Amino acid sequence: MAGRTxxxxxxxxxxxxxxxxxxxxxxxxxxxAAAAKKAAPAAEEAAEAAEQTGARxxxxxxxxxxxxxxxxxxxxVPTRTAATTPPxxxxxxxxxxxxxxxxxxxxxxxxxxxAARLNAEITSSEAxxxxxxxxxxxxxxxxEADTGAKNITREHEMALAANGREMLEQTERALQRLDTGTYxxxxxxxxxxxxxxxxxxxRATLCVECKQKQERRG
Numbered sequence: 001m002a003g004r005t006x007x008x009x010x011x012x013x014x015x016x017x018x019x020x021x022x023x024x025x026x027x028x029x030x031x032x033a034a035a036a037k038k039a040a041p042a043a044e045e046a047a048e049a050a051e052q053t054g055a056r057x058x059x060x061x062x063x064x065x066x067x068x069x070x071x072x073x074x075x076x077v078p079t080r081t082a083a084t085t086p087p088x089x090x091x092x093x094x095x096x097x098x099x100x101x102x103x104x105x106x107x108x109x110x111x112x113x114x115a116a117r118l119n120a121e122i123t124s125s126e127a128x129x130x131x132x133x134x135x136x137x138x139x140x141x142x143x144e145a146d147t148g149a150k151n152i153t154r155e156h157e158m159a160l161a162a163n164g165r166e167m168l169e170q171t172e173r174a175l176q177r178l179d180t181g182t183y184x185x186x187x188x189x190x191x192x193x194x195x196x197x198x199x200x201x202x203r204a205t206l207c208v209e210c211k212q213k214q215e216r217r218g
Contacts, residue, residue: 085181091192092184099195104178111175111202118168125161132157170203186210 087099132154177183184198185191188210197204206214 090181090184093192093194096195099184103199107183107199107202108175108178111171111178114202115168115171115175118164118171122161122164122168125157125164129154129157129161167203170205173205174203188214 087101087104090099090104092098132150135150174183177185184193184195186193186207187205189207191207193204193207197208204211
């Protein structure tokens with residue numbers, strides 16, 4: 001702002017100097033006055049343009065600030081994009097028919113439904129576990145049988161929650177593989193798992209051979 005004000009003052013001063021030229025009138029003085037008079041409007045226009053440009057810049061910054069939220073940083077909204085790989089290019093075993101769009105949509109819907117069910121189960125198990133943990137402090141008068149029953153119930157809920165989280169992770173992983181076009185590829189050997197196996201076990205990440213090797217090492 002100070003720079004634009006200085007530019008305006010300089011432009012006005014140039015105009016004033018062009019109108020009043022002290023000292024003896026010579027050809028050189030007349031030429032200088034004429035040049036200054038011509039430069040004055042240009043300097044004034046430049047100052048005005050700089051001021052307008054600065055105003056637009058400030059407005060743009062304010063708009064960006066409002067768009068990014070009250071904290072000044074953009075809020076990232078996680079989204080899952082649809083698979084870019086055509087269904088017919090998903091991995092299948094020799095002799096199997098290619099995936100169709102309907103089959104892919106069915107697999108996706110099944111996985112998303114499973115994810116919703118698992119989320120609900122995990123929430124329920126964690127709520128029950130929290131209640132059991134609260135009650136454990138109030139069991140001063142319980143006999144050994146009651147205490148043992150509570151411990152068994154608590155361990156059962158913990159196991160359910162842990163198993164649900166593991167299955168949810170596998171389900172989300174399968175959905176991600178659908179999105180990236182790697183659904184149906186064995187994560188161990190890189191060969192097709194098989195369309196029939198994927199339809200029977202949508203969360204499968206290993207082909208039959210690699211799964212058997214894993215179980216033998218087990």
